Amino acid sequence: MRAMIDRGPTSGAPDWNTLGVALHCPRCGYDLRMLPQPRCPECGLQFEWAELITAVRTQNECPLFEYQWRRRPVRSFLRTVGRALLPWRLWSRMSLAWEPQVRPLFVLAAFMVLLFAVCSLGVEYARDACAAWQFTLLTGRAYPGPVWRPDLVAHVGEVTGHLLWALFVWGLLQIYQQTIAKYQLRQRQLLRVIVLAWVGLLAWQTVSRLTTTAFALYLALLHASRGTWYPLTWTREQVWTTLLPYVVFTLSLCLGLSTYLRIRRGWAMSLATMIIIVLALIAPVPAITVATGSPSNTWTRVLTSLWPGIEYVMEKVFVAW
Numbered sequence: 001m002r003a004m005i006d007r008g009p010t011s012g013a014p015d016w017n018t019l020g021v022a023l024h025c026p027r028c029g030y031d032l033r034m035l036p037q038p039r040c041p042e043c044g045l046q047f048e049w050a051e052l053i054t055a056v057r058t059q060n061e062c063p064l065f066e067y068q069w070r071r072r073p074v075r076s077f078l079r080t081v082g083r084a085l086l087p088w089r090l091w092s093r094m095s096l097a098w099e100p101q102v103r104p105l106f107v108l109a110a111f112m113v114l115l116f117a118v119c120s121l122g123v124e125y126a127r128d129a130c131a132a133w134q135f136t137l138l139t140g141r142a143y144p145g146p147v148w149r150p151d152l153v154a155h156v157g158e159v160t161g162h163l164l165w166a167l168f169v170w171g172l173l174q175i176y177q178q179t180i181a182k183y184q185l186r187q188r189q190l191l192r193v194i195v196l197a198w199v200g201l202l203a204w205q206t207v208s209r210l211t212t213t214a215f216a217l218y219l220a221l222l223h224a225s226r227g228t229w230y231p232l233t234w235t236r237e238q239v240w241t242t243l244l245p246y247v248v249f250t251l252s253l254c255l256g257l258s259t260y261l262r263i264r265r266g267w268a269m270s271l272a273t274m275i276i277i278v279l280a281l282i283a284p285v286p287a288i289t290v291a292t293g294s295p296s297n298t299w300t301r302v303l304t305s306l307w308p309g310i311e312y313v314m315e316k317v318f319v320a321w
């Protein structure tokens with residue numbers, strides 16, 4: 001009778017005597033040994049025995065950076081960034097049974113910052129060089145001053161803004177102590193969700209910057225061939241290059257909590273977190289503007305240096321409102 005339950009088709013519980021791997025609940029880490037049913041008594045997670053065993057056995061073959069960072073750092077980095085760009089694919093393919101690896105997650109974030117910084121500087125150089133070329137072409141004079149004047153303070157401010165954003169999200173998710181306790185969530189799982197969503201945010205910033213710059217350079221060439229000037233400022237593109245990455249980040253956070261961690265109110269939790277952050281940042285703007293009598297005050301200056309482009313978004317929002 002006992003043997004029938006153990007190998008019964010409904011539960012599919014493994015033969016514990018011959019099973020060579022240790023099985024733990026993928027969400028809360030509870031030891032599943034000798035459990036007759038595929039349901040964690042600690043956090044309530046439903047799972048399939050065969051799926052869990054396969055995931056545990058194949059974890060080290062997973063192509064993500066977390067598992068391949070020592071063996072194939074560049075390839076696994078690019079692959080992970082590629083997946084982070086498309087959150088719905090990232091989280092539907094991510095197995096909860098793949099134990100999050102804290103150290104490579106931080107290395108991944110550092111690599112992403114580096115890639116983002118290099119691309120941002122490159123894009124700035126391309127725009128400055130193109131503006132200088134336009135000037136020489138249209139005026140017949142040499143460009144006065146250096147061609148490239150990198151605004152390093154602005155770049156540092158932007159990276160700081162991104163890091164603060166990740167910290168805000170992590171801090172605000174801690175408010176949901178009841179949910180964290182109910183699902184026995186471990187911090188390393190929240191860390192994985194935040195880091196991968198954040199890598200997606202920076203990747204989208206990088207991609208949107210590269211594509212809009214390529215397009216702007218193309219327009220500049222087109223104008224130059226007609227002997228006219230095309231201003232290479234960011235303003236035209238800033239609204240969507242600022243908004244889109246944050247929309248994708250929010251989506252990734254929602255899917256990470258609901259699809260990957262299987263939290264029932266994952267969507268509500270993520271959306272509320274995003275709304276609180278945005279309101280906390282933007283709500284003081286009209287009040288301080290009224291109080292100081294100028295829209296250019298310390299608060300708005302700090303906001304725009306940390307999240308460049310936010311002024312264009314706010315302008316659109318307040319004008320529409």
Ligand SMILES: [Zn+2]
Binds near residue numbers: 025026028029043044
């Ligand atoms: Zn569990």
